[in-house]
Amino acid sequence: MGTTWLEIIINTVKIAAIFVIVVSTVPLLVWVERRGPAFMQNRLGPNRVGPLGLLQLAADAIKFIFKEEFIPTKAEKILYFMAPGLTLLPAALTFAAIPLSTPINILGYTFKLQIADLNIGLIYIFAVASLGVYGILAAGWSSGNKYAMLGALRASSQMISYEIAMGLSVVGVLMMYQTFSLNQMITEQFGYFSFLWQGSAVELKFLPNWGVFFQPLAFILFLTATFAETNRLPFDLPEGEAELVAGFHTEYGGFKFNMFFMGEYGHMITSAALITTLFFGGYALPFISPEQVREFWIQNGHTLLGFTGLSMPDIASVLTTITHLVVFLAKTGFWLFFFIWVRWTLPRFRYDQLMDLGWKTLLPWSLVNLALTTALMYFARIVK
Protein backbone atom coordinates (compact mmCIF):
# COMPACT_ATOMS: atom_id res chain seq x y z
CA MET A 1 0.00 0.00 0.00
CA GLY A 2 2.91 2.36 0.43
CA THR A 3 4.72 4.02 3.28
CA THR A 4 3.58 7.66 3.25
CA TRP A 5 0.02 8.92 3.75
CA LEU A 6 -0.01 10.28 0.21
CA GLU A 7 0.73 6.86 -1.26
CA ILE A 8 -1.89 5.19 0.91
CA ILE A 9 -4.53 7.72 -0.16
CA ILE A 10 -3.57 7.45 -3.84
CA ASN A 11 -3.70 3.65 -3.70
CA THR A 12 -7.06 3.61 -1.91
CA VAL A 13 -8.51 5.99 -4.49
CA LYS A 14 -7.08 3.78 -7.24
CA ILE A 15 -8.74 0.68 -5.77
CA ALA A 16 -12.10 2.42 -5.50
CA ALA A 17 -11.73 3.85 -9.02
CA ILE A 18 -10.95 0.47 -10.61
CA PHE A 19 -13.90 -1.09 -8.77
CA VAL A 20 -16.26 1.68 -9.91
CA ILE A 21 -15.01 1.36 -13.50
CA VAL A 22 -15.56 -2.42 -13.48
CA VAL A 23 -19.02 -1.97 -11.97
CA SER A 24 -19.98 0.64 -14.55
CA THR A 25 -18.75 -1.60 -17.37
CA VAL A 26 -21.60 -3.95 -16.45
CA PRO A 27 -24.45 -1.81 -17.85
CA LEU A 28 -22.34 -1.19 -20.95
CA LEU A 29 -21.98 -4.95 -21.41
CA VAL A 30 -25.71 -5.39 -20.91
CA TRP A 31 -26.23 -2.82 -23.65
CA VAL A 32 -23.89 -4.76 -25.98
CA GLU A 33 -25.67 -7.94 -24.97
CA ARG A 34 -28.97 -6.41 -26.13
CA ARG A 35 -27.85 -4.39 -29.16
CA GLY A 36 -25.38 -7.03 -30.44
CA PRO A 37 -27.90 -9.87 -30.80
CA ALA A 38 -30.45 -7.40 -32.13
CA PHE A 39 -27.96 -6.72 -34.92
CA MET A 40 -27.34 -10.47 -35.37
CA GLN A 41 -31.05 -11.26 -35.53
CA ASN A 42 -31.92 -8.30 -37.74
CA ARG A 43 -34.07 -6.45 -35.20
CA LEU A 44 -33.66 -3.16 -33.36
CA GLY A 45 -33.02 -3.72 -29.66
CA PRO A 46 -33.31 -0.87 -27.13
CA ASN A 47 -33.19 2.41 -29.08
CA ARG A 48 -35.68 4.74 -27.35
CA VAL A 49 -33.80 6.15 -24.35
CA GLY A 50 -30.92 8.38 -25.41
CA PRO A 51 -28.71 8.02 -28.49
CA LEU A 52 -28.56 4.36 -29.66
CA GLY A 53 -30.44 3.43 -26.49
CA LEU A 54 -27.34 4.10 -24.42
CA LEU A 55 -29.23 5.89 -21.64
CA GLN A 56 -31.31 2.74 -21.15
CA LEU A 57 -28.53 1.63 -18.80
CA ALA A 58 -28.89 4.65 -16.57
CA ALA A 59 -32.67 4.27 -16.61
CA ASP A 60 -32.39 0.63 -15.54
CA ALA A 61 -29.92 1.39 -12.76
CA ILE A 62 -32.14 4.12 -11.34
CA LYS A 63 -35.20 1.92 -11.62
CA PHE A 64 -33.50 -0.82 -9.58
CA ILE A 65 -33.00 1.55 -6.63
CA PHE A 66 -36.66 2.57 -6.58
CA LYS A 67 -38.00 -0.98 -6.45
CA GLU A 68 -39.97 -2.32 -3.51
CA GLU A 69 -37.91 -4.19 -0.90
CA PHE A 70 -39.44 -7.63 -0.70
CA ILE A 71 -38.69 -10.54 1.64
CA PRO A 72 -40.45 -13.88 1.16
CA THR A 73 -41.79 -15.44 4.37
CA LYS A 74 -39.90 -18.68 3.78
CA ALA A 75 -36.57 -16.89 3.42
CA GLU A 76 -33.69 -17.14 5.90
CA LYS A 77 -33.39 -13.39 6.35
CA ILE A 78 -29.69 -12.92 7.13
CA LEU A 79 -28.39 -15.18 4.39
CA TYR A 80 -31.02 -13.84 2.00
CA PHE A 81 -29.54 -10.36 2.36
CA MET A 82 -25.93 -11.51 2.40
CA ALA A 83 -26.12 -13.69 -0.72
CA PRO A 84 -26.02 -10.89 -3.37
CA GLY A 85 -22.95 -9.42 -1.67
CA LEU A 86 -21.34 -12.85 -1.43
CA THR A 87 -21.75 -13.20 -5.20
CA LEU A 88 -20.47 -9.73 -6.03
CA LEU A 89 -17.46 -9.91 -3.70
CA PRO A 90 -15.49 -12.78 -5.36
CA ALA A 91 -16.20 -11.34 -8.81
CA ALA A 92 -14.76 -7.99 -7.77
CA LEU A 93 -11.85 -9.50 -5.82
CA THR A 94 -10.60 -11.69 -8.67
CA PHE A 95 -10.17 -8.65 -10.87
CA ALA A 96 -7.73 -7.21 -8.30
CA ALA A 97 -4.87 -9.44 -9.47
CA ILE A 98 -5.18 -8.60 -13.18
CA PRO A 99 -2.42 -6.27 -14.46
CA LEU A 100 -4.08 -3.67 -16.67
CA SER A 101 -0.99 -1.98 -18.08
CA THR A 102 2.66 -1.14 -17.48
CA PRO A 103 3.44 0.86 -14.33
CA ILE A 104 3.62 4.66 -14.65
CA ASN A 105 6.81 6.31 -13.42
CA ILE A 106 5.91 9.91 -12.77
CA LEU A 107 7.69 12.55 -10.64
CA GLY A 108 9.73 9.83 -8.96
CA TYR A 109 6.71 7.76 -8.00
CA THR A 110 5.79 4.35 -9.45
CA PHE A 111 2.07 3.88 -9.97
CA LYS A 112 0.83 0.38 -10.87
CA LEU A 113 -2.34 -0.08 -12.91
CA GLN A 114 -3.26 -3.15 -10.91
CA ILE A 115 -4.94 -3.35 -7.52
CA ALA A 116 -2.69 -6.02 -6.01
CA ASP A 117 0.54 -7.23 -7.61
CA LEU A 118 0.52 -10.74 -6.11
CA ASN A 119 3.33 -13.24 -6.61
CA ILE A 120 0.71 -16.00 -6.38
CA GLY A 121 -1.70 -14.19 -8.72
CA LEU A 122 -3.06 -17.22 -10.54
CA ILE A 123 -3.66 -19.31 -7.39
CA TYR A 124 -5.31 -16.28 -5.78
CA ILE A 125 -7.69 -15.88 -8.73
CA PHE A 126 -8.68 -19.55 -8.72
CA ALA A 127 -9.09 -19.58 -4.94
CA VAL A 128 -11.28 -16.49 -4.83
CA ALA A 129 -13.26 -17.40 -7.94
CA SER A 130 -14.31 -20.71 -6.41
CA LEU A 131 -15.77 -18.81 -3.43
CA GLY A 132 -18.45 -17.61 -5.86
CA VAL A 133 -20.22 -20.92 -5.32
CA TYR A 134 -21.07 -19.89 -1.73
CA GLY A 135 -23.02 -16.83 -2.82
CA ILE A 136 -25.08 -18.82 -5.30
CA LEU A 137 -25.75 -21.67 -2.84
CA ALA A 138 -26.66 -19.19 -0.10
CA ALA A 139 -29.08 -17.42 -2.45
CA GLY A 140 -30.74 -20.64 -3.57
CA TRP A 141 -31.02 -22.16 -0.13
CA SER A 142 -32.10 -19.07 1.78
CA SER A 143 -34.87 -18.18 -0.68
CA GLY A 144 -37.01 -21.11 0.46
CA ASN A 145 -38.10 -21.76 -3.10
CA LYS A 146 -37.62 -25.15 -4.75
CA TYR A 147 -36.69 -23.68 -8.12
CA ALA A 148 -34.10 -21.48 -6.49
CA MET A 149 -32.70 -24.48 -4.62
CA LEU A 150 -32.50 -26.58 -7.79
CA GLY A 151 -30.85 -23.75 -9.68
CA ALA A 152 -28.29 -23.28 -6.92
CA LEU A 153 -27.50 -27.00 -6.84
CA ARG A 154 -27.07 -27.11 -10.59
CA ALA A 155 -24.88 -24.02 -10.53
CA SER A 156 -22.57 -25.25 -7.77
CA SER A 157 -22.34 -28.73 -9.25
CA GLN A 158 -21.40 -27.42 -12.68
CA MET A 159 -18.98 -24.83 -11.34
CA ILE A 160 -17.02 -27.33 -9.27
CA SER A 161 -16.99 -29.87 -12.11
CA TYR A 162 -15.51 -27.46 -14.61
CA GLU A 163 -13.12 -26.02 -12.06
CA ILE A 164 -11.12 -29.27 -12.22
CA ALA A 165 -10.72 -29.13 -16.00
CA MET A 166 -9.90 -25.43 -15.75
CA GLY A 167 -7.28 -25.96 -13.05
CA LEU A 168 -5.70 -28.88 -14.90
CA SER A 169 -5.53 -27.09 -18.25
CA VAL A 170 -3.59 -24.26 -16.61
CA VAL A 171 -0.90 -26.67 -15.32
CA GLY A 172 0.63 -26.82 -18.83
CA VAL A 173 0.75 -23.04 -18.94
CA LEU A 174 2.44 -22.95 -15.53
CA MET A 175 5.06 -25.45 -16.70
CA MET A 176 5.89 -23.14 -19.60
CA TYR A 177 6.05 -19.87 -17.66
CA GLN A 178 7.31 -21.28 -14.33
CA THR A 179 5.61 -18.56 -12.33
CA PHE A 180 2.28 -17.78 -10.64
CA SER A 181 2.69 -14.03 -11.04
CA LEU A 182 0.52 -12.65 -13.84
CA ASN A 183 2.94 -9.77 -14.43
CA GLN A 184 5.81 -12.18 -15.05
CA MET A 185 3.62 -14.29 -17.33
CA ILE A 186 3.02 -11.23 -19.51
CA THR A 187 6.74 -10.45 -19.51
CA GLU A 188 7.35 -13.99 -20.80
CA GLN A 189 5.09 -13.26 -23.77
CA PHE A 190 6.94 -10.23 -25.18
CA GLY A 191 8.45 -10.36 -28.65
CA TYR A 192 8.60 -13.13 -31.25
CA PHE A 193 7.65 -16.80 -30.81
CA SER A 194 10.82 -18.29 -29.37
CA PHE A 195 11.88 -21.29 -27.31
CA LEU A 196 14.84 -23.58 -26.62
CA TRP A 197 14.98 -26.81 -28.63
CA GLN A 198 17.64 -29.26 -27.34
CA GLY A 199 19.46 -26.30 -25.87
CA SER A 200 19.55 -24.14 -29.01
CA ALA A 201 17.32 -21.10 -29.44
CA VAL A 202 14.57 -21.22 -32.07
CA GLU A 203 12.74 -18.07 -33.15
CA LEU A 204 9.80 -17.85 -35.53
CA LYS A 205 9.39 -14.32 -36.88
CA PHE A 206 5.78 -14.71 -38.03
CA LEU A 207 4.18 -15.55 -34.66
CA PRO A 208 3.97 -13.48 -31.47
CA ASN A 209 5.32 -15.10 -28.32
CA TRP A 210 1.83 -15.80 -26.94
CA GLY A 211 0.74 -18.63 -24.68
CA VAL A 212 -1.93 -19.78 -27.11
CA PHE A 213 0.76 -20.95 -29.57
CA PHE A 214 2.55 -22.93 -26.87
CA GLN A 215 -0.59 -24.39 -25.32
CA PRO A 216 -3.34 -24.48 -27.96
CA LEU A 217 -5.16 -27.42 -26.37
CA ALA A 218 -5.03 -25.83 -22.93
CA PHE A 219 -6.49 -22.66 -24.41
CA ILE A 220 -9.51 -24.47 -25.89
CA LEU A 221 -10.12 -26.36 -22.63
CA PHE A 222 -9.74 -23.20 -20.55
CA LEU A 223 -12.10 -21.24 -22.78
CA THR A 224 -14.78 -23.95 -22.62
CA ALA A 225 -14.47 -24.26 -18.85
CA THR A 226 -14.76 -20.48 -18.52
CA PHE A 227 -18.22 -20.54 -20.05
CA ALA A 228 -19.35 -23.08 -17.45
CA GLU A 229 -17.69 -21.19 -14.60
CA THR A 230 -19.51 -17.98 -15.49
CA ASN A 231 -22.84 -19.85 -15.88
CA ARG A 232 -23.32 -18.51 -19.38
CA LEU A 233 -24.89 -20.07 -22.43
CA PRO A 234 -24.47 -22.80 -23.64
CA PHE A 235 -24.06 -23.79 -19.97
CA ASP A 236 -26.67 -21.59 -18.31
CA LEU A 237 -28.70 -24.42 -16.80
CA PRO A 238 -28.65 -22.81 -13.34
CA GLU A 239 -30.97 -20.19 -14.75
CA GLY A 240 -32.71 -22.24 -17.43
CA GLU A 241 -35.71 -19.91 -17.52
CA ALA A 242 -37.89 -22.44 -19.35
CA GLU A 243 -37.69 -24.91 -16.45
CA LEU A 244 -36.56 -23.10 -13.28
CA VAL A 245 -38.23 -19.64 -13.59
CA ALA A 246 -34.91 -17.81 -13.02
CA GLY A 247 -32.86 -20.32 -11.05
CA PHE A 248 -31.14 -19.28 -7.85
CA HIS A 249 -32.27 -15.63 -8.02
CA THR A 250 -35.98 -16.34 -8.53
CA GLU A 251 -36.95 -14.65 -5.26
CA TYR A 252 -34.73 -11.61 -5.70
CA GLY A 253 -35.77 -8.25 -7.08
CA GLY A 254 -34.54 -4.68 -7.28
CA PHE A 255 -30.93 -3.93 -6.51
CA LYS A 256 -30.31 -7.33 -4.94
CA PHE A 257 -31.08 -8.92 -8.30
CA ASN A 258 -28.86 -6.34 -9.94
CA MET A 259 -25.98 -7.43 -7.69
CA PHE A 260 -26.26 -11.02 -8.96
CA PHE A 261 -26.14 -9.56 -12.42
CA MET A 262 -23.04 -7.53 -11.57
CA GLY A 263 -21.46 -10.63 -10.07
CA GLU A 264 -22.05 -12.64 -13.22
CA TYR A 265 -20.76 -9.94 -15.52
CA GLY A 266 -17.86 -9.21 -13.19
CA HIS A 267 -16.94 -12.88 -13.45
CA MET A 268 -17.14 -12.58 -17.22
CA ILE A 269 -14.87 -9.52 -17.28
CA THR A 270 -12.28 -11.27 -15.09
CA SER A 271 -12.44 -14.40 -17.25
CA ALA A 272 -11.93 -12.42 -20.44
CA ALA A 273 -9.02 -10.57 -18.83
CA LEU A 274 -7.53 -13.85 -17.61
CA ILE A 275 -7.76 -15.44 -21.07
CA THR A 276 -6.01 -12.37 -22.44
CA THR A 277 -3.31 -12.54 -19.77
CA LEU A 278 -2.59 -16.26 -19.93
CA PHE A 279 -2.87 -16.90 -23.65
CA PHE A 280 -2.78 -13.62 -25.58
CA GLY A 281 0.07 -11.64 -24.09
CA GLY A 282 -1.95 -9.50 -21.68
CA TYR A 283 -1.33 -5.81 -22.22
CA ALA A 284 1.65 -6.42 -24.54
CA LEU A 285 1.44 -5.60 -28.23
CA PRO A 286 2.20 -8.53 -30.57
CA PHE A 287 5.93 -8.57 -31.57
CA ILE A 288 6.64 -5.20 -29.91
CA SER A 289 7.87 -5.11 -26.31
CA PRO A 290 6.94 -2.23 -23.95
CA GLU A 291 10.57 -1.13 -24.05
CA GLN A 292 10.26 -0.48 -27.80
CA VAL A 293 6.97 1.36 -27.26
CA ARG A 294 8.74 3.54 -24.70
CA GLU A 295 11.57 4.27 -27.16
CA PHE A 296 8.96 5.31 -29.71
CA TRP A 297 7.24 7.69 -27.29
CA ILE A 298 10.55 9.16 -26.16
CA GLN A 299 11.08 10.12 -29.84
CA ASN A 300 7.51 11.32 -30.54
CA GLY A 301 5.81 11.93 -27.20
CA HIS A 302 6.42 15.68 -26.76
CA THR A 303 4.02 16.63 -29.57
CA LEU A 304 1.14 15.02 -27.65
CA LEU A 305 1.91 15.86 -24.03
CA GLY A 306 4.58 18.56 -24.35
CA PHE A 307 2.20 21.22 -23.04
CA THR A 308 2.06 19.62 -19.55
CA GLY A 309 5.65 20.60 -18.85
CA LEU A 310 6.61 17.13 -17.61
CA SER A 311 10.07 15.74 -18.24
CA MET A 312 10.59 13.43 -21.22
CA PRO A 313 10.83 10.08 -19.37
CA ASP A 314 7.58 10.89 -17.51
CA ILE A 315 5.72 11.69 -20.75
CA ALA A 316 7.00 8.52 -22.38
CA SER A 317 5.99 6.49 -19.33
CA VAL A 318 2.44 7.89 -19.31
CA LEU A 319 1.99 7.37 -23.05
CA THR A 320 3.39 3.82 -22.88
CA THR A 321 0.91 2.99 -20.15
CA ILE A 322 -1.98 4.45 -22.13
CA THR A 323 -0.95 2.50 -25.25
CA HIS A 324 -0.84 -0.76 -23.32
CA LEU A 325 -4.10 -0.04 -21.54
CA VAL A 326 -5.78 0.39 -24.93
CA VAL A 327 -4.23 -2.88 -26.15
CA PHE A 328 -5.43 -4.67 -23.01
CA LEU A 329 -8.95 -3.26 -23.35
CA ALA A 330 -9.08 -4.22 -27.03
CA LYS A 331 -8.10 -7.84 -26.33
CA THR A 332 -10.39 -8.16 -23.32
CA GLY A 333 -13.19 -6.47 -25.26
CA PHE A 334 -12.83 -9.01 -28.01
CA TRP A 335 -13.22 -11.91 -25.56
CA LEU A 336 -16.19 -10.24 -23.92
CA PHE A 337 -17.79 -9.91 -27.33
CA PHE A 338 -16.93 -13.56 -27.95
CA PHE A 339 -18.90 -14.52 -24.82
CA ILE A 340 -21.94 -12.67 -26.14
CA TRP A 341 -21.45 -14.01 -29.65
CA VAL A 342 -21.43 -17.63 -28.43
CA ARG A 343 -24.55 -17.01 -26.40
CA TRP A 344 -26.50 -16.27 -29.57
CA THR A 345 -24.88 -19.06 -31.58
CA LEU A 346 -25.14 -22.23 -29.48
CA PRO A 347 -28.27 -23.73 -27.90
CA ARG A 348 -28.37 -24.81 -24.25
CA PHE A 349 -26.91 -28.20 -23.25
CA ARG A 350 -28.88 -30.89 -21.46
CA TYR A 351 -27.69 -31.48 -17.88
CA ASP A 352 -26.20 -34.95 -18.47
CA GLN A 353 -24.45 -33.66 -21.61
CA LEU A 354 -23.03 -30.79 -19.59
CA MET A 355 -21.65 -33.10 -16.90
CA ASP A 356 -20.34 -35.56 -19.51
CA LEU A 357 -18.52 -32.75 -21.30
CA GLY A 358 -16.89 -31.66 -18.05
CA TRP A 359 -15.89 -35.03 -16.62
CA LYS A 360 -15.53 -37.28 -19.66
CA THR A 361 -14.18 -34.90 -22.28
CA LEU A 362 -12.47 -31.85 -20.78
CA LEU A 363 -10.89 -33.70 -17.84
CA PRO A 364 -9.27 -36.51 -19.92
CA TRP A 365 -8.13 -34.03 -22.55
CA SER A 366 -6.54 -31.80 -19.94
CA LEU A 367 -4.68 -34.88 -18.66
CA VAL A 368 -3.55 -35.49 -22.26
CA ASN A 369 -2.37 -31.91 -22.48
CA LEU A 370 -0.43 -32.33 -19.25
CA ALA A 371 1.18 -35.57 -20.49
CA LEU A 372 2.08 -33.99 -23.84
CA THR A 373 3.65 -30.93 -22.25
CA THR A 374 5.59 -33.07 -19.78
CA ALA A 375 6.86 -35.39 -22.53
CA LEU A 376 7.81 -32.58 -24.92
CA MET A 377 9.65 -30.68 -22.21
CA TYR A 378 11.53 -33.84 -21.20
CA PHE A 379 12.39 -35.53 -24.50
CA ALA A 380 12.70 -32.58 -26.86
CA ARG A 381 14.04 -30.39 -24.01
CA ILE A 382 11.73 -27.61 -25.08
CA VAL A 383 12.00 -24.77 -22.62
CA LYS A 384 10.37 -21.44 -23.20
Next chain:
Amino acid sequence: MSEQLVPVLVLTAVVIVFAAAMIGLTFLAGPKRKPTPEKQLPYECGIVGKEHETTRFPVKFYLTAILFILFDIEVIFLYPWALVYGDLLKFGPFILVEIIVFMLVLTFGLFYVWKARALEWD
Protein backbone atom coordinates in the same frame (compact mmCIF):
# COMPACT_ATOMS: atom_id res chain seq x y z
CA MET B 1 3.48 -11.75 1.00
CA SER B 2 0.96 -10.47 3.54
CA GLU B 3 1.74 -6.90 2.53
CA GLN B 4 0.74 -7.70 -1.05
CA LEU B 5 -2.71 -8.66 0.18
CA VAL B 6 -3.47 -5.35 1.93
CA PRO B 7 -5.04 -3.82 -1.23
CA VAL B 8 -7.28 -6.88 -1.44
CA LEU B 9 -8.55 -6.16 2.08
CA VAL B 10 -9.20 -2.54 1.13
CA LEU B 11 -11.11 -3.68 -1.96
CA THR B 12 -13.14 -6.09 0.20
CA ALA B 13 -14.11 -3.17 2.42
CA VAL B 14 -15.03 -1.05 -0.64
CA VAL B 15 -17.26 -3.81 -2.05
CA ILE B 16 -18.97 -4.45 1.30
CA VAL B 17 -19.65 -0.74 1.78
CA PHE B 18 -20.99 -0.49 -1.79
CA ALA B 19 -23.28 -3.52 -1.37
CA ALA B 20 -24.59 -2.38 2.02
CA ALA B 21 -25.12 1.18 0.79
CA MET B 22 -27.06 0.05 -2.26
CA ILE B 23 -29.31 -2.31 -0.30
CA GLY B 24 -29.80 0.41 2.31
CA LEU B 25 -30.65 2.94 -0.42
CA THR B 26 -33.32 0.64 -1.83
CA PHE B 27 -34.78 0.36 1.68
CA LEU B 28 -35.06 4.14 1.84
CA ALA B 29 -36.09 4.88 -1.74
CA GLY B 30 -38.40 1.97 -2.51
CA PRO B 31 -42.18 2.14 -2.07
CA LYS B 32 -43.45 0.76 1.23
CA ARG B 33 -46.58 -1.33 0.96
CA LYS B 34 -47.82 -4.04 3.24
CA PRO B 35 -47.56 -7.22 1.16
CA THR B 36 -50.43 -9.70 1.16
CA PRO B 37 -49.68 -13.22 2.50
CA GLU B 38 -50.03 -14.65 -1.01
CA LYS B 39 -47.38 -12.32 -2.35
CA GLN B 40 -44.88 -13.47 0.25
CA LEU B 41 -45.19 -17.14 -0.67
CA PRO B 42 -42.38 -18.74 -2.71
CA TYR B 43 -42.91 -18.10 -6.41
CA GLU B 44 -44.03 -21.14 -8.36
CA CYS B 45 -45.90 -20.16 -11.49
CA GLY B 46 -48.03 -17.19 -10.61
CA ILE B 47 -50.95 -18.80 -8.78
CA VAL B 48 -50.73 -19.73 -5.09
CA GLY B 49 -48.36 -22.69 -4.79
CA LYS B 50 -49.17 -26.06 -3.27
CA GLU B 51 -45.76 -27.27 -2.08
CA HIS B 52 -43.27 -25.08 -0.30
CA GLU B 53 -40.74 -27.44 1.20
CA THR B 54 -37.33 -27.77 -0.45
CA THR B 55 -35.89 -30.59 1.61
CA ARG B 56 -35.33 -33.28 -1.01
CA PHE B 57 -32.83 -33.20 -3.87
CA PRO B 58 -30.94 -35.85 -5.87
CA VAL B 59 -28.04 -37.51 -4.05
CA LYS B 60 -26.00 -37.26 -7.29
CA PHE B 61 -25.01 -33.73 -6.31
CA TYR B 62 -23.26 -35.05 -3.18
CA LEU B 63 -21.35 -37.57 -5.27
CA THR B 64 -20.17 -34.85 -7.65
CA ALA B 65 -19.03 -32.76 -4.70
CA ILE B 66 -17.02 -35.67 -3.24
CA LEU B 67 -15.38 -36.40 -6.60
CA PHE B 68 -14.60 -32.72 -6.94
CA ILE B 69 -12.71 -32.66 -3.65
CA LEU B 70 -10.58 -35.66 -4.74
CA PHE B 71 -9.63 -34.27 -8.13
CA ASP B 72 -9.28 -30.69 -7.02
CA ILE B 73 -6.71 -31.70 -4.42
CA GLU B 74 -4.90 -33.54 -7.21
CA VAL B 75 -4.77 -30.32 -9.21
CA ILE B 76 -3.50 -28.37 -6.20
CA PHE B 77 -0.68 -30.90 -5.74
CA LEU B 78 0.27 -30.46 -9.40
CA TYR B 79 0.76 -26.69 -9.17
CA PRO B 80 4.01 -26.59 -7.17
CA TRP B 81 5.35 -29.44 -9.27
CA ALA B 82 4.54 -27.60 -12.51
CA LEU B 83 6.42 -24.56 -11.25
CA VAL B 84 9.72 -26.37 -10.68
CA TYR B 85 9.52 -29.02 -13.41
CA GLY B 86 11.46 -27.09 -16.06
CA ASP B 87 14.20 -26.16 -13.58
CA LEU B 88 14.66 -29.60 -12.04
CA LEU B 89 14.87 -31.43 -15.40
CA LYS B 90 18.65 -30.98 -15.45
CA PHE B 91 18.96 -33.19 -12.33
CA GLY B 92 17.79 -36.25 -14.26
CA PRO B 93 14.54 -38.12 -14.74
CA PHE B 94 13.47 -38.32 -11.06
CA ILE B 95 10.95 -35.49 -11.35
CA LEU B 96 9.45 -37.15 -14.43
CA VAL B 97 9.15 -40.60 -12.80
CA GLU B 98 7.62 -38.98 -9.74
CA ILE B 99 4.81 -37.34 -11.70
CA ILE B 100 4.20 -40.44 -13.83
CA VAL B 101 3.55 -42.50 -10.69
CA PHE B 102 1.33 -39.79 -9.20
CA MET B 103 -0.69 -39.33 -12.39
CA LEU B 104 -1.06 -43.08 -13.00
CA VAL B 105 -2.67 -43.53 -9.59
CA LEU B 106 -5.07 -40.67 -10.22
CA THR B 107 -5.86 -41.60 -13.81
CA PHE B 108 -6.66 -45.08 -12.56
CA GLY B 109 -8.96 -43.39 -10.02
CA LEU B 110 -10.74 -41.51 -12.80
CA PHE B 111 -11.03 -44.72 -14.82
CA TYR B 112 -12.51 -46.52 -11.79
CA VAL B 113 -15.03 -43.75 -11.12
CA TRP B 114 -16.00 -43.79 -14.78
CA LYS B 115 -16.51 -47.58 -14.89
CA ALA B 116 -18.39 -47.53 -11.57
CA ARG B 117 -20.89 -45.28 -13.36
CA ALA B 118 -20.42 -42.51 -10.81
CA LEU B 119 -20.29 -39.95 -13.63
CA GLU B 120 -23.61 -40.94 -15.18
CA TRP B 121 -26.62 -38.63 -15.03
CA ASP B 122 -29.91 -40.11 -16.10
